Structure formats: structure tokens, C-alpha cells
Amino acid sequence: MGFFDQVTGMMGGGDAGKFKVILTWINEQGGIQAILEQFREKGYSDIVTSWLSGAHNQSVSPEQVQEVLGMPAISGLAEKLGIDVGSASQLLSEQFPKIVDTLSPAGEVAHDEDLLTKGFHMLKDKFFS
Numbered sequence: 001m002g003f004f005d006q007v008t009g010m011m012g013g014g015d016a017g018k019f020k021v022i023l024t025w026i027n028e029q030g031g032i033q034a035i036l037e038q039f040r041e042k043g044y045s046d047i048v049t050s051w052l053s054g055a056h057n058q059s060v061s062p063e064q065v066q067e068v069l070g071m072p073a074i075s076g077l078a079e080k081l082g083i084d085v086g087s088a089s090q091l092l093s094e095q096f097p098k099i100v101d102t103l104s105p106a107g108e109v110a111h112d113e114d115l116l117t118k119g120f121h122m123l124k125d126k127f128f129s
Helices: 003-010 016-028 032-041 045-053 062-069 071-081 085-103 115-128
Strands: none
Touching: 016 071, 032 045, 032 062, 032 085, 045 085, 062 071, 062 085, 071 085
16 A cells, blocks of 8 residues: 555545645654654654664554644644544554655655655656556
């Protein structure tokens, strides 16, 4: 299953608008690299390494997501998606490891990765190839 399928599948029906919201939100947080660095700074380096390694992704709890990213950021995503903060935290805890894993096939995410552009390329490839 590809990145697009994973992200849209978590949205229950392939809502491209919500896909865009999540990618935009990640970029607003400074991008994948910045979020990974926040996890490392909070003591979750082993979890980040598992996401990048291509091996089994270690899980992260909604509470850990809240600790790392902070309630203002998660509240912002929740508001944009029209869901509550708990649901947004759960969504991120389930999907962020998959997103990182998908974006790091060689074990690292490009520092200049424009997630929104990459996501739309995947949309284009999904529907027009």
C-alpha cells in the first residue's frame, strides 16, 4: 500500500482535501525533519530510528504525540480536520510512523522535502498514470 493509500485510507474514503490538510499541517510544523527532531529531543530517538530503519516501526501513543508536538499544534490540526484533539492525537500516533517510513526508503528523509509537493505528485501518479 502506498503513502497516498495509507493517508487517504486513514481518512475513511480517500478525501484528498483532508490529505492536503495533513501535509500542509506537517509543513507548518517545520516539516518532517523538524517533527523528528522534536521526538529526538523528548527522548524518543529509538522510536524515530525504527521509523527510518525500514524495520518494524515502534509505536507511539497519543499521549507521547501530545507531549512532543504540544497541544496548540494538535489543536490546530484537529480544528482543520473538524475532529477533536483526542482523535487528532490518535490519528497522528497511528499514521505518523507510516508517513515517516514511506518518506524514508533509504533510511532518511530529505532535508528539503516539500511534503505537499510530494503528496500531490503521488496524487497525480495515482490518478493520471
